[in-house]
Amino acid sequence: MGKFLRDTWLVFQRSMLLTLRNPTWVVVGLAQPLYYLLLFAPLLKKVRAPGMAGGDAAFAFFIPGLLAQLALFGTLFVGFGLIGELRDGVIERMRVTPVSRFALLLGRALRDVVTLVAQAVVLVVISVPFGLKVHFLPLLLVLALMVLLAVMGASVSYAAALILKSEDALAPLANGIAMPILLLSGVFLPMAAAPGWLQAVSRINPLRYGVDAARDLFAGRVSTAAVYEALVILMALTVAAVIWAARRFARSVA
Amino acid sequence: MIIETKALRKTFRSRRGTVEAVRGVDLAVPEGQVFGFLGPNGAGKTTTLRMLSTLLSPDGGEATVVGVDLRRNPGEVRRRIGYVGQNGGTWREATAREELVMQARLYGSAKAEAGRRAAESITAFQLDAFADRKTTTYSGGQKRRLDIALGLVHGPRLVFLDEPTTGLDPQSRSHVWDEVRRLRGEGMTVFLTTHYLDEADALCDKIAIMDDGQIVAEGTSDELKRQVAGDVITLGFGPDGAETVGTARKLVADADYVRKSEEAGTELRLYVEAGATAMPMILRELDGAGVTVESIELHRPSLDDVFLHQTGRSLRDDAA
Numbered sequence: 001m002g003k004f005l006r007d008t009w010l011v012f013q014r015s016m017l018l019t020l021r022n023p024t025w026v027v028v029g030l031a032q033p034l035y036y037l038l039l040f041a042p043l044l045k046k047v048r049a050p051g052m053a054g055g056d057a058a059f060a061f062f063i064p065g066l067l068a069q070l071a072l073f074g075t076l077f078v079g080f081g082l083i084g085e086l087r088d089g090v091i092e093r094m095r096v097t098p099v100s101r102f103a104l105l106l107g108r109a110l111r112d113v114v115t116l117v118a119q120a121v122v123l124v125v126i127s128v129p130f131g132l133k134v135h136f137l138p139l140l141l142v143l144a145l146m147v148l149l150a151v152m153g154a155s156v157s158y159a160a161a162l163i164l165k166s167e168d169a170l171a172p173l174a175n176g177i178a179m180p181i182l183l184l185s186g187v188f189l190p191m192a193a194a195p196g197w198l199q200a201v202s203r204i205n206p207l208r209y210g211v212d213a214a215r216d217l218f219a220g221r222v223s224t225a226a227v228y229e230a231l232v233i234l235m236a237l238t239v240a241a242v243i244w245a246a247r248r249f250a251r252s253v254a
Numbered sequence: 255m256i257i258e259t260k261a262l263r264k265t266f267r268s269r270r271g272t273v274e275a276v277r278g279v280d281l282a283v284p285e286g287q288v289f290g291f292l293g294p295n296g297a298g299k300t301t302t303l304r305m306l307s308t309l310l311s312p313d314g315g316e317a318t319v320v321g322v323d324l325r326r327n328p329g330e331v332r333r334r335i336g337y338v339g340q341n342g343g344t345w346r347e348a349t350a351r352e353e354l355v356m357q358a359r360l361y362g363s364a365k366a367e368a369g370r371r372a373a374e375s376i377t378a379f380q381l382d383a384f385a386d387r388k389t390t391t392y393s394g395g396q397k398r399r400l401d402i403a404l405g406l407v408h409g410p411r412l413v414f415l416d417e418p419t420t421g422l423d424p425q426s427r428s429h430v431w432d433e434v435r436r437l438r439g440e441g442m443t444v445f446l447t448t449h450y451l452d453e454a455d456a457l458c459d460k461i462a463i464m465d466d467g468q469i470v471a472e473g474t475s476d477e478l479k480r481q482v483a484g485d486v487i488t489l490g491f492g493p494d495g496a497e498t499v500g501t502a503r504k505l506v507a508d509a510d511y512v513r514k515s516e517e518a519g520t521e522l523r524l525y526v527e528a529g530a531t532a533m534p535m536i537l538r539e540l541d542g543a544g545v546t547v548e549s550i551e552l553h554r555p556s557l558d559d560v561f562l563h564q565t566g567r568s569l570r571d572d573a574a
Contacts, residue, residue: 007360014356018347085345093343093404096307097360098332 007100011107029074030119033066056131063127064214065187068207074116075153076174079161101250112154120146138217145210148234155245162248185211209233256443257283262315264301275301277467288438290458291447298467299447307337307414336413338405346390350381350400361408371407379403395426415446451557470564479555485529490549495520502545506536
């Protein structure tokens with residue numbers, strides 16, 4: 001166990017170092033939600049829909065959507081880096097060392113978690129002057145949800161990268177699933193406003209639970225069904241995704 | 255023996271069918287040698303190497319690597335070997351020093367020790383001039399030196415080099431050769447694959463020729479050449495020697511040291527087991543019969559001849 005943690009930490013350190021050396025993507029990833037925050041969120045103050053309050057409360061409604069967007073686009077594309085490392089033989093080189101195979105995956109996923117949580121904190125801080133009210137425990141829970149989403153999304157992306165082994169195949173896949181997942185989580189307007197069939201479809205979208213829970217949390221409600229539901233579902237899915245990706249990791253790079 | 259295998263095999267299954275990449279390889283590699291795997295692309299060299307270095311698990315057979323059972327304890331094998339893949343394995347945004355430190359730490363060194371090992375490698379492989387620049391700025395030869403340094407940073411007794419000079423310019427190539435010789439001089443065992451004949455010839459103490467998933471011949475470069483084709487002695491009898499050729503052939507063709515003889519114009523070609531011992535005997539025989547020899551030449555067959563003989567194909571066609 002000690003070795004496993006040490007290995008994970010090593011892989012994390014290396015990945016983080018390389019991310020910090022070329023932080024363009026971290027900044028670019030934050031740009032899109034910021035545009036929405038500055039150029040779109042003010043419109044919502046006057047919009048009325050079921051499950052949506054106007055005025056400053058619009059931010060408590062809209063920030064969870066932006067965080068979801070951040071989580072989705074910040075993690076689904078991490079597989080690209082892995083494909084580059086595969087091609088350059090970096091993964092192979094590490095696999096011949098006694099390093100734990102799980103650590104090769106988790107160290108990288110941990111980097112993605114740190115990146116995403118940092119982006120989320122920046123986004124929340126910038127939202128405060130706009131009227132977002134932040135309380136300590138709810139914010140902590142929101143960040144916990146972000147951690148789960150990051151590990152899950154990154155694992156899925158890494159597993160897909162290992163299966164497809166090509167950027168040309170990964171790009172359309174990631175783009176193809178990102179948009180429906182985003183829209184089906186009620187990012188821009190509450191899913192409560194959707195017709196029955198659309199609501200039903202959105203129920204199979206894990207991100208929706210995260211968004212619903214984050215809305216409760218930013219509204220100051222901690223102990224709600226949506227929060228528990230999101231924690232349980234996302235935790236289960238995260239564990240499943242990690243196991244899947246770790247298996248692919250151990251098996252691939254033939 | 256630092257590597258011993260018995261009937262090692264690997265089959266790949268895909269939608270297009272199954273490929274028996276390695277079909278029963280028996281190997282015995284003594285410690286302290288440079289052992290070469292020679293063969294065309296697709297012969298199974300790399301697959302065998304990847305099995306021995308734990309990157310692929312064998313489908314059958316047994317192997318012991320540095321005293322450890324490969325199939326039972328691949329983790330311990332990893333600790334004891336070094337491996338340098340065809341693609342190297344450096345990340346473009348990292349520097350040589352960072353990669354070396356990381357590699358040493360992946361092998362379990364503490365931070366300070368890893369730094370010391372990295373510094374030693376940088377000196378040993380002459381990476382000083384560019385050790386703190388990103389690897390993306392390196393030339394092919396510089397990058398290859400770093401690749402090899404990475405495979406050795408933990409001080410293994412055995413290192414696998416997968417086609418270490420493929421794609422390098424001649425100067426970098428000879429630089430890599432020098433490194434391999436230096437490692438051997440330090441008592442290391444180097445197991446390399448190549449599809450260059452001259453490389454196997456120049457570097458390897460022992461060579462195994464692989465084709466179609468099997469070892470078709472094995473031995474030192476000299477043994478291989480002798481075992482397959484022997485030496486070739488060409489006797490010339492001058493412009494008017496057409497008749498003399500026939501006479502000479504009758505005199506020596508049946509000697510037990512001549513395997514095969516061939517007339518080509520005014521020349522007689524004799525395939526013998528060992529040229530150095532056969533040559534004086536041939537000359538004595540001809541001289542005794544009053545046959546005048548105008549020229550005599552001893553060729554040593556190349557590894558290409560060996561490969562051609564064993565497989566019916568020329569290695570050069572594939573290696574191009």
